[in-house]
Amino acid sequence: MFSLKSIAAAYRLSARLEPEKCEQVIASLKIKRSTVLDYVYPNNVKLAAVQMQLAPCRDMPAFIQDCCRIIDTAIKSGAHLVLFPHLTGALLLSTEKNAQAFAVRFIQDAAAGKASSASLKQRFDWMMDKFSDFLFDCTYNIFLLLAHKYSLYIAVGGLYIASTDGIFCRSYLFSPDQPEAFFQDKIQLSPLERQLGVSAGNEMKVFDLKIGKTAILAETDSLYYECFKTARALGADIVLCPSLKGEALPGCPDYNPALQHAQHFNLYTARSCFCSSGEIFSKFPGASGIYAPLMLSKDLDGVVAAAEPERPSVTAARIDPPKLTENIDVYSLNAGTGLCETLANSLYPQFFQQLACARETAGRKK
Numbered sequence: 001m002f003s004l005k006s007i008a009a010a011y012r013l014s015a016r017l018e019p020e021k022c023e024q025v026i027a028s029l030k031i032k033r034s035t036v037l038d039y040v041y042p043n044n045v046k047l048a049a050v051q052m053q054l055a056p057c058r059d060m061p062a063f064i065q066d067c068c069r070i071i072d073t074a075i076k077s078g079a080h081l082v083l084f085p086h087l088t089g090a091l092l093l094s095t096e097k098n099a100q101a102f103a104v105r106f107i108q109d110a111a112a113g114k115a116s117s118a119s120l121k122q123r124f125d126w127m128m129d130k131f132s133d134f135l136f137d138c139t140y141n142i143f144l145l146l147a148h149k150y151s152l153y154i155a156v157g158g159l160y161i162a163s164t165d166g167i168f169c170r171s172y173l174f175s176p177d178q179p180e181a182f183f184q185d186k187i188q189l190s191p192l193e194r195q196l197g198v199s200a201g202n203e204m205k206v207f208d209l210k211i212g213k214t215a216i217l218a219e220t221d222s223l224y225y226e227c228f229k230t231a232r233a234l235g236a237d238i239v240l241c242p243s244l245k246g247e248a249l250p251g252c253p254d255y256n257p258a259l260q261h262a263q264h265f266n267l268y269t270a271r272s273c274f275c276s277s278g279e280i281f282s283k284f285p286g287a288s289g290i291y292a293p294l295m296l297s298k299d300l301d302g303v304v305a306a307a308e309p310e311r312p313s314v315t316a317a318r319i320d321p322p323k324l325t326e327n328i329d330v331y332s333l334n335a336g337t338g339l340c341e342t343l344a345n346s347l348y349p350q351f352f353q354q355l356a357c358a359r360e361t362a363g364r365k366k
Contacts (some may be wrong), residue, residue, distance in 0.1 A: 007130070008098070009096045009097075009098035009102070010099065010131060012096055013092075013096040013099050013131070013134070013135075014134040016059070016096070017092055017134050017135065018134075019137050019138060019141040021060065022064065022141045022142050022145065023145065025060065025061045026064060026145050026149065029065070029068060031146075033150065033151045034075045034150050034151050035151070036075070036078060036079070036151075036152070037151055037153070037176065037210055038151075040080060042212070043321075043322055044320070045080055045318065045321060046078045046079045046080055046081075046316055046318050046319070047079060047080070047081050047083065047238070047270045047290050047319060048073075048074035048077060048079035048081065048082045048083065048315065048316040049083050049270045049271060049272045049288045049290055049305075049307070049314075049316075050070055050074075050083060050084050050085065050272045050288065050313075050315075051272065051274070051275055051307040051312055051313045051315065052070075052084070052272075052274050053275060053276075053277065053312040054091075054274040054275065054277075054280055054281065055276075055277070055279045056091075056094035056100065056279065056280065057094055057095060059095050060092060060095060060138070063092055063095070063142075064142055064146075067084075067142070067143075067146065068146070070082070070084075070314055071146060071150055071152065071154070073314040074152075074314050074316055075150065078316070079152075079316045080152070080153060080210070080211045081153035081154070081209075081211060081214075081240075082152060082154050082155070082314075083155045083156075083240050083242060083270050083271075083272040084143075084154070084156045084157065084242065085157050085242055085243060085273045085288075086158070086171070086218070086242040086243055086244050086273070087157055087158075087159060087219075087244060088139075088156050088242075089135060089136075089138070089143075089156065089159050090103070090135070090159060092135060092138060092139065093131065093135065099131065100280075102123075102127070103127065103131075104280060104281070106127065107281075110192055117195045120192075120196065121196050125197075128160065128162050132159070132161065132162050133162070135159060136159055136161055139156070139158075140181065143174050144180075144181060146174075147174035147175060147176050150176070151176040153174065153176070153209060153211065154173075154174045155173045155174070155240050155242065156171065156172050156173075156174070156242065157171050157218070157219060157242025157244075158170040158171045158172050158183070158218065158242075160198065166197075166198075166199030167196075167197060167198050168186065168198065168199055168201060169185065169186035169189075169218050169219060170184065170186070171183065171184050171186075171217065171218040171219075171240075171242055172216075173207060173214070173216050173240070175209070182205065182216070184204070184205050184216050184217065184218055185199075185201025185202075185203075185218060186198075186201055186217075186219060186221055187201045187202075187204065187218070187221055187224075187227060188200070188220065188221050188223075188227065201218070204227065204230040204231055205234075206231060206236045211238070211321070212237040213237050213238070214236060214240065215234070215238070215239045215240065216239075216240040216242070217231075217240065217242070218242075219242070219243060219244065220243075222239075222241035222243060222257050222258060222261075223257050225261065225264070228264065228265050228267070228269075229264075229265060232265040232266070232267055236267060237267055237268060237321040238267065238269070238319070239261070239267055239270075241257075241258045241269060241271040242271075242272050242273075243271055243272065243273040244273060244274060245273050245274055245276075245284050245285075245286065245287065246273060246284075246285065246286065246287025256271075256291075258270070258271040258291050259289070259291045259302050259303065262292055262293055262302055263293055263294055263302055266293050266324055266327055267324060268290070268291070268292050268319045269290070269292075270289070270290045270291070271287065271288055271289055271290075271291075272288050273286050273287055273288050274286060275309065275310055275312060277310075285309035285310045286307060286309055286310070286312075287309065288306070288307040288313070288315055289303060289305060289307060290304040290305045290306075290317040291303060291304060292304050292319065295327050296320065296323055296324075296327055304318075304319065
């Protein structure tokens with residue numbers, strides 16, 4: 001099952017990704033400390049959502065330098081927080097070709113349903129045993145050091161982490177004034193994750209930052225109404241959604257959960273993800289952006305800023321968390337179904353038109 005090449009790749013990779021080497025690389029860079037968090041005006045908070053190219057990285061120093069270029073761009077725009085996509089740290093696997101090949105085959109087989117559950121679990125357990133610890137140590141060390149060096153909030157869609165309590169899919173939020181990162185475990189697991197033995201988180205956390213009360217979701221938790229509802233009930237004004245790529249409902253390719261839930265729960269959301277030109281996986285566009293309640297966005301469409309679909313970019317935009325308390329929708333108190341339907345169709349005409357077409361198509365197939 002596991003070739004000598006794969007085993008040797010794990011040993012070579014662990015030597016290349018030692019935390020001490022990360023510290024040496026970062027120490028050698030001329031990182032200029034940002035002053036944006038020295039005083040934060042509550043009505044002028046800036047978020048930056050990163051849309052990264054899903055491509056192999058040459059080595060660990062190159063990965064760090066790419067992250068620094070992204071952070072430098074965000075700082076130039078005045079961002080207080082930079083949000084990286086889910087599994088950003090997993091790009092370090094591509095610094096060793098055999099490790100990358102093993103991981104890519106696993107993902108492709110899992111997506112295509114070509115392997116049995118037992119085979120997939122065996123391969124997943126092997127990767128967790130051989131790759132997880134040093135990949136986590138390296139990624140955690142890099143972003144914690146960068147948050148401290150830049151004096152900036154850095155949020156990263158995490159990795160699969162093996163702990164004494166089980167395997168968790170975990171996102172991280174690094175603070176410049178904290179010795180350890182805040183984290184959020186994924187709550188809503190996919191059927192495949194359950195087959196692989198991943199454990200679900202049992203708590204939603206909201207962190208009291210200088211920019212406002214903030215929650216960070218783990219990957220596809222951003223699809224679920226309940227996760228946003230819980231975060232809002234706990235006082236969150238900002239919800240961060242690190243993703244792999246743009247999510248869509250069947251028949252509704254433009255569906256954007258971060259945009260929709262910003263309206264439902266009267267909060268700000270930011271989503272980061274990858275875009276792919278086909279170097280590792282098949283080509284797909286990105287869907288990064290920053291969203292707000294309709295009345296708090298310039299064009300009254302809920303979009304504060306959005307990245308171009310197929311280009312890597314850093315999208316930064318200003319938000320105004322205290323304004324959320326003033327954004328009262330008087331129509332929500334009216335129980336008239338006719339009024340609600342009229343408003344829904346006027347606010348989301350494209351969404352409802354696509355939904356109707358999808359239902360009509362499904363009806364013909366039956």
